[in-house]
Amino acid sequence: MSNQLPEPDSAATEHSARLVALIQHEIAGAGGWLSFSEYMRLALYAPGLGYYQAGAAKFGEQGDFVTAPQISALFSVCLAGQIAEVLVKSGCRTVLELGAGSGLMAADMLLELQRLQELPERYLILEPSPDLRERQHHLLRQRVPDLLDRVVWLDSLPEKGFSGVVVANEVLDALPVSRFELGSSGALELGVGSHGAGLSLTARPAKGALKAFAERLVSMDDLPVGYRSEVCFAASGLIHSLGALLDKGAVFLIDYGLSQADFYSAERSDGTLRCHYHHHAHNDPLLYPGIQDITAWVDFTRVGEAALQAGFNVAAYTTQTHFLLDSGITAQLELRQTGSAVNNAQMSSQVRKLTLPGEMGEVFKVMLLTTDDVLPSSGFQGRDLRVNL
Numbered sequence: 318m319s320n321q322l323p324e325p326d327s328a329a330t331e332h333s334a335r336l337v338a339l340i341q342h343e344i345a346g347a348g349g350w351l352s353f354s355e356y357m358r359l360a361l362y363a364p365g366l367g368y369y370q371a372g373a374a375k376f377g378e379q380g381d382f383v384t385a386p387q388i389s390a391l392f393s394v395c396l397a398g399q400i401a402e403v404l405v406k407s408g409c410r411t412v413l414e415l416g417a418g419s420g421l422m423a424a425d426m427l428l429e430l431q432r433l434q435e436l437p438e439r440y441l442i443l444e445p446s447p448d449l450r451e452r453q454h455h456l457l458r459q460r461v462p463d464l465l466d467r468v469v470w471l472d473s474l475p476e477k478g479f480s481g482v483v484v485a486n487e488v489l490d491a492l493p494v495s496r497f498e499l500g501s502s503g504a505l506e507l508g509v510g511s512h513g514a515g516l517s518l519t520a521r522p523a524k525g526a527l528k529a530f531a532e533r534l535v536s537m538d539d540l541p542v543g544y545r546s547e548v549c550f551a552a553s554g555l556i557h558s559l560g561a562l563l564d565k566g567a568v569f570l571i572d573y574g575l576s577q578a579d580f581y582s583a584e585r586s587d588g589t590l591r592c593h594y595h596h597h598a599h600n601d602p603l604l605y606p607g608i609q610d611i612t613a614w615v616d617f618t619r620v621g622e623a624a625l626q627a628g629f630n631v632a633a634y635t636t637q638t639h640f641l642l643d644s645g646i647t648a649q650l651e652l653r654q655t656g657s658a659v660n661n662a663q664m665s666s667q668v669r670k671l672t673l674p675g676e677m678g679e680v681f682k683v684m685l686l687t688t689d690d691v692l693p694s695s696g697f698q699g700r701d702l703r704v705n706l
């Protein structure tokens with residue numbers, strides 16, 4: 318696949334080389350080897366150089382990938398409707414969006430919440446990338462200037478005692494993962510070392526939580542020697558942090574992912590890690606550090622377990638198809654089919670992309686976590702997939 322990728326221009330090549338030099342410096346400082354999760358953290362989030370921290374376009378046609386809010390505003394409209402229901406039922410008046418990307422989902426959701434007369438008092442955004450924060454501010458100033466005074470960017474999660482609705486679209490898949498390989502005499506942890514002017518993937522005996530996790534998998538399943546996959550300890554950490562801060566409210570998590578049994582099936586023998594560069598997907602995370610996205614699917618069983626430990630109810634878990642249909646995406650589409658035939662056809666095609674099982678509909682899941690006193694919204698009435706977790 319890699320040889321079909323477009324060549325980066327000289328500025329992008331130079332940028333990537335600077336990040337490789339920084340990673341090599343870190344490798345040397347760590348005694349010759351960095352865990353894959355540490356490598357991924359630097360590749361995506363190293364200040365000024367990581368993929369999400371630096372200036373690459375990332376989202377949309379000019380970037381590397383598209384997310385649901387870019388495909389159709391109806392995604393954000395439906396999600397806003399569900400958030401409004403939870404705000405009303407719970408009496409909460411705050412929304413916290415994690416990882417707001419381009420800011421488009423925030424803009425479209427704020428407009429819909431305004432239309433529904435359920436504007437939150439504050440719309441908080443926790444965005445670790447200064448570059449993306451800047452872009453979010455710019456887009457919101459253009460799209461919703463009258464609502465900008467409700468938007469507050471946070472440097473870290475709020476303090477304990479928070480009440481509100483948290484929403485994260487495609488954030489869990491962007492958190493660093495630990496990678497492992499099942500060796501003939503035990504689990505190995507994959508990591509990164511220096512190789513000439515570049516980087517190479519190398520393995521060491523797994524230790525601690527990763528070793529325990531891989532060994533538990535082997536005892537449960539018949540996985541072959543050489544089997545590789547990954548586990549996201551950072552996702553469980555984030556859920557624990559949300560559990561600690563949320564007194565009352567709910568968390569909507571939307572991402573591509575699977576139950577643990579499907580995630581770690583023998584057929585998926587190279588895991589779920591993928592890289593995205595100019596709309597090409599490939600499997601080499603060392604290829605263009607800093608100028609390509611690196612992502613892994615979400616193990617929703619693990620997220621659900623972390624949620625229960627953190628004191629949440631796993632109130633709902635379903636496919637994006639069912640969530641959007643039950644949130645009224647078809648009616649919303651009909652309402653907007655008032656333009657030209659070309660425009661109407663385009664909108665229908667966007668909704669098909671979001672909802673068809675062969676497109677994003679089945680691969681993407683929506684999980685709702687709630688505190689004890691908060692009821693789920695109507696978008697989860699259709700297909701309850703919690704039995705699969």
Ligand SMILES: C[S@@+](CC[C@H](N)C(=O)[O-])C[C@H]1O[C@@H](n2cnc3c(N)ncnc32)[C@H](O)[C@@H]1O
Nearest residue numbers: 369384415416417418443445446486487488491
């Ligand atoms: C794949 S993008 C998704 C962006 C947007 N939600 C969308 O759907 O288009 C991942 C986003 O998560 C952010 N992010 C990464 N780690 C995060 C964390 N620990 N907390 C909050 N946001 C994070 C990234 O900076 C980026 O904005």
